[in-house]
Amino acid sequence: MAYQELIKRFDRIRDYMREFYVYGFKSREEYDRKSARSYDDERRRVESWLGDYMGFRQTPEGKNVFLSIDSRRSHHNPLYKAWKARSFTDGDITLHFILLDILYAPEIAMSLGEITGAIDKDYLACFESPRLFDESTVRKKLKEYVSEGLLVTRREGKNVLYSRAPEDCSVCPEVLDFFSEVSPCGVVGSFLLDREKEHTSRISFKHHYITQALDSEILCALFGAMEEKREADIENLGRHSGTPQTSRVVPLRIFISVQSGRQYLLAYHRPTRRMKSFRLDYIQGVTPREIAADFDSLRALLERMRAHMWGVSPQGSGGRTERVSFTVHLEEDEEFIFRRLEREKRCGLVERLDAHTCRFTAEVYDANELVPWIRTFLGRITELHFSNPSLERQFQGDLLTMYRLYGVEEET
Numbered sequence: 001m002a003y004q005e006l007i008k009r010f011d012r013i014r015d016y017m018r019e020f021y022v023y024g025f026k027s028r029e030e031y032d033r034k035s036a037r038s039y040d041d042e043r044r045r046v047e048s049w050l051g052d053y054m055g056f057r058q059t060p061e062g063k064n065v066f067l068s069i070d071s072r073r074s075h076h077n078p079l080y081k082a083w084k085a086r087s088f089t090d091g092d093i094t095l096h097f098i099l100l101d102i103l104y105a106p107e108i109a110m111s112l113g114e115i116t117g118a119i120d121k122d123y124l125a126c127f128e129s130p131r132l133f134d135e136s137t138v139r140k141k142l143k144e145y146v147s148e149g150l151l152v153t154r155r156e157g158k159n160v161l162y163s164r165a166p167e168d169c170s171v172c173p174e175v176l177d178f179f180s181e182v183s184p185c186g187v188v189g190s191f192l193l194d195r196e197k198e199h200t201s202r203i204s205f206k207h208h209y210i211t212q213a214l215d216s217e218i219l220c221a222l223f224g225a226m227e228e229k230r231e232a233d234i235e236n237l238g239r240h241s242g243t244p245q246t247s248r249v250v251p252l253r254i255f256i257s258v259q260s261g262r263q264y265l266l267a268y269h270r271p272t273r274r275m276k277s278f279r280l281d282y283i284q285g286v287t288p289r290e291i292a293a294d295f296d297s298l299r300a301l302l303e304r305m306r307a308h309m310w311g312v313s314p315q316g317s318g319g320r321t322e323r324v325s326f327t328v329h330l331e332e333d334e335e336f337i338f339r340r341l342e343r344e345k346r347c348g349l350v351e352r353l354d355a356h357t358c359r360f361t362a363e364v365y366d367a368n369e370l371v372p373w374i375r376t377f378l379g380r381i382t383e384l385h386f387s388n389p390s391l392e393r394q395f396q397g398d399l400l401t402m403y404r405l406y407g408v409e410e411e412t
Helices: 010-022 036-053 078-084 090-102 112-124 135-148 173-182 187-193 211-227 295-308 335-344 367-375 389-405
Strands: 054-059 062-067 151-156 159-164 230-236 245-256 263-269 274-279 283-291 322-329 349-354 357-364 381-386
Touching: 010 036, 010 078, 010 211, 036 054, 036 078, 078 187, 078 211, 090 112, 090 135, 112 135, 112 159, 135 151, 173 187, 211 230, 211 245, 211 263, 211 283, 245 274, 245 295, 263 295, 274 295, 322 367, 335 349, 335 357, 357 367, 367 381, 367 389, 381 389
Parallel strands: none
Antiparallel strands: 054 062, 151 159, 230 245, 230 283, 245 263, 263 274, 322 357, 322 381, 349 357
16 A cells, blocks of 8 residues: 555544554554554654654653644644645546636626536536536535535526635634634634735643644534534444444533643433533544434533533432532632632632631532542641542542652641
């Protein structure tokens, strides 16, 4: 199989890029999902896009390959390059330029018959063995471009007339710089930036979450289903399963973690009749289905549930909540701790008890989601309570393990 840089389907390259650079680079011997030749072809293809961002470290086990991106110097997501390496058949690319040349201005409107006649007479007649496009092929391509927003239609009597969609992309480049790096489906902004004059970006990011670029196609399909209030079949690859499972859901919201950049789908799961969350990087495919008559009521239910959601764990068994409460001691110069609690409390409540003490309280569906955040206040917490006894024992057990690890005696 000859090495080619261009790709036809993005879902395949998405798998390779995640296996190579997101979940940890796998060597030729470790990667067993495809043949060794396929491994070499795909690795070279990815390296052709990301060669400037790759680092190498020699270890006793061999060469360790990883992505090395300095956000102070790299203002744009390098993974967007994969989206710009799509290939086309000879017929696709020929018809693309002919159609856009025929309909070169928005004021030109032509029927299918007129467009087909112009192709044969003005573009192909001068060749000895021209490529021929029948009316069905031209109709399909015109329909595709209408759905993509490149063309628009209007009806005159029995004829459908096609014309170029007016272009209005006068967006400030600085806005596109920001949008392309922080917004869902930011790859759209990257494509628009390619049309602008080269400029120096004034924006840099302390925390730059680039891997979400690989999930743009999945995210776009979910947004489309939500906009039309449709159910969808999603192929979800479980954390410990190598085989995707298809589930019928009503997609409702996309949640994005500000701590990790990870994206989640919050949806109503038809088989279990419960709200569930799905990591987007585990979703392999999305197929829109029929209109969900209860879409608005389900979204309203999710909005009510958010009052007790710390992260992405929705309503638990029986709709019961768990109570979390801890008290923090503040020194004279630690007022910033109180301000941090106020800023990060989410669905919780912060009370000022006195000049040196404050209390955080929350009623949530899954108290375990708060544990990593609570740990950041260790050393200042004077009192801690979980209504879930098993979680409280686990938390205390983790503290004892840490004490033993650092040789600290437990205080009584």
